[in-house]
Amino acid sequence: MFFQLNYHLYTPAIPPAFVSSSTDSHFVPQSTELRQTLQSRSETIRSYPSLGLNLPEELQGYHTLTPLDVSFGTDRRKFGNWFSVVYRAINSTDGLPYTLRRIENFRLMHQTAFSSIEAWGRVQHPNIVSVHEAFTTRAFNDSSLVVVYTYHANAQTLYDAYLKPKSPSFPQQSFLNQATGTQTPQFTPIPERTIWSYIIQIASAIKKVHEAKLAVRMIDTTKILVTGKNRIRIGSCGIVDVLMHDTHQEMHLLQLEDLTMFGRLIFALCCNNASATTNGNFQKSLEIMGRLYSPEIKTLGLFLISKSHPNKNINAVFEMIGSRVVTELDDALTATDKLENELLGELENARLVRLLCKFGFINERPEFARDPRWSETGDRYIIKLFRDYVFHQVDEHGNPITNLSHVLTCLSKLDAGTDEKVMLVARDEQSCLVVSYKEIRSCIDAAFK
Numbered sequence: 277m278f279f280q281l282n283y284h285l286y287t288p289a290i291p292p293a294f295v296s297s298s299t300d301s302h303f304v305p306q307s308t309e310l311r312q313t314l315q316s317r318s319e320t321i322r323s324y325p326s327l328g329l330n331l332p333e334e335l336q337g338y339h340t341l342t343p344l345d346v347s348f349g350t351d352r353r354k355f356g357n358w359f360s361v362v363y364r365a366i367n368s369t370d371g372l373p374y375t376l377r378r379i380e381n382f383r384l385m386h387q388t389a390f391s392s393i394e395a396w397g398r399v400q401h402p403n404i405v406s407v408h409e410a411f412t413t414r415a416f417n418d419s420s421l422v423v424v425y426t427y428h429a430n431a432q433t434l435y436d437a438y439l440k441p442k443s444p445s446f447p448q449q450s451f452l453n454q455a456t457g458t459q460t461p462q463f464t465p466i467p468e469r470t471i472w473s474y475i476i477q478i479a480s481a482i483k484k485v486h487e488a489k490l491a492v493r494m495i496d497t498t499k500i501l502v503t504g505k506n507r508i509r510i511g512s513c514g515i516v517d518v519l520m521h522d523t524h525q526e527m528h529l530l531q532l533e534d535l536t537m538f539g540r541l542i543f544a545l546c547c548n549n550a551s552a553t554t555n556g557n558f559q560k561s562l563e564i565m566g567r568l569y570s571p572e573i574k575t576l577g578l579f580l581i582s583k584s585h586p587n588k589n590i591n592a593v594f595e596m597i598g599s600r601v602v603t604e605l606d607d608a609l610t611a612t613d614k615l616e617n618e619l620l621g622e623l624e625n626a627r628l629v630r631l632l633c634k635f636g637f638i639n640e641r642p643e644f645a646r647d648p649r650w651s652e653t654g655d656r657y658i659i660k661l662f663r664d665y666v667f668h669q670v671d672e673h674g675n676p677i678t679n680l681s682h683v684l685t686c687l688s689k690l691d692a693g694t695d696e697k698v699m700l701v702a703r704d705e706q707s708c709l710v711v712s713y714k715e716i717r718s719c720i721d722a723a724f725k
């Protein structure tokens with residue numbers, strides 16, 4: 277069956293006045309930066325682990341383990357009371373990269389501890405790193421628990437992105453502004469719009485989790501990932517449920533604890549201090565927050581960390597932040613417009629690559645090399661001359677013309693099968709043929725078949 281395409285040449289883009297690819301938007305950087313970001317993620321995924329790490333070659337269907345924690349080997353990080361290490365690994369079944377969080381020296385007492393992982397597997401949300409599976413293994417020469425998550429290339433924790441001291445010679449302190457007599461924080465505050473965006477994203481993740489009758493149990497700057505421009509995702513979900521399986525705790529209380537951790541997170545981000553709500557720092561934190569941000573953020577933060585608020589639940593949070601959600605929604609829709617527009621510009625790629633592959637399959641087949649009938653007669657002769665017309669033209673001095681727009685225009689016309697005629701000249705210039713792109717396309721199709 278042969279379908280006539282009713283589009284040809286290049287897909288027209290939306291006028292830049294409506295969707296501009298050269299300007300930044302809240303969630304999508306300008307086109308060139310977006311491309312660099314995606315390219316760099318692709319490079320990261322293809323990067324290979326250094327040798328000599330002494331890691332298992334294979335682990336429950338995962339291979340090519342690469343540690344993601346840069347401090348691996350020197351500063352052994354902790355997950356609660358347990359040591360944990362994070363790896364990227366490739367799944368043998370689908371060939372895709374995943375994140376493996378390993379908890380060292382963990383003894384699984386009951387298989388039922390994994391039931392929460394199944395529940396987490398059903399939680400799909402744009403602000404939660406998806407949980408895939410969990411297993412125990414002796415492949416690391418101990419008894420380890422491994423929980424597998426979606427891998428977000430080049431993700432950074434909120435801690436690394438904002439709170440980590442930039443240099444040991446610049447401790448994160450306030451200094452006294454002699455002119456005004458006020459303490460000025462020695463850090464670059466996160467813009468208010470970004471803080472609201474993070475608040476809304478975390479709140480909607482918590483809402484999803486609480487509605488699934490689960491609790492996040494780990495809302496902390498070191499466990500939330502920045503996975504794109506102003507995009508964050510809660511990582512490490514489900515681990516605490518497995519680790520604490522034998523300690524029964526009421527879900528309602530765990531969900532309240534989520535809100536308290538959420539409040540502490542807001543203070544930490546606003547004040548650039550992971551311990552902003554501890555006793556010694558609290559007054560100073562309130563002062564910093566009052567000075568840098570609108571009062572609604574402080575009110576929300578105080579509501580969340582309050583011990584005994586009768587109406588403390590995630591829906592009450594949304595009542596407090598409702599008006600800000602509209603801006604977030606607008607920005608999210610602008611992001612889809614921008615990405616759709618970027619995609620429009622790439623539509624041609626797949627068509628053209630498929631066409632080039634077809635050419636590659638047909639032209640110069642070695643098994644027909646001694647058979648002049650293959651390429652010197654009929655359909656295939658036309659294809660050969662067309663190939664010369666597209667790729668092998670020379671200028672008046674006999675130098676090759678490498679004009680990409682000529683190639684792309686010809687291929688697009690060919691793909692569309694236009695009625696436009698083209699004159700194909702034999703290499704010896706003794707004969708020429710005038711054929712339409714439509715006819716050339718039929719020849720290629722027939723030869724390919």
Ligand SMILES: Nc1ncnc2c1ncn2[C@@H]1O[C@H](COP(=O)(O)OP(=O)(O)OP(=O)(O)O)[C@@H](O)[C@H]1O
Nearest residue numbers: 344345353354362375425426427428431432433498
């Ligand atoms: N799902 C994921 N996709 C991509 N990278 C991830 C993912 N989860 C974690 N990482 C990366 O792995 C690294 C280590 O994560 P980890 O949670 O151990 O951070 P950490 O700062 O070392 O925290 P801790 O002190 O608790 O160990 C971080 O740089 C993080 O960006």
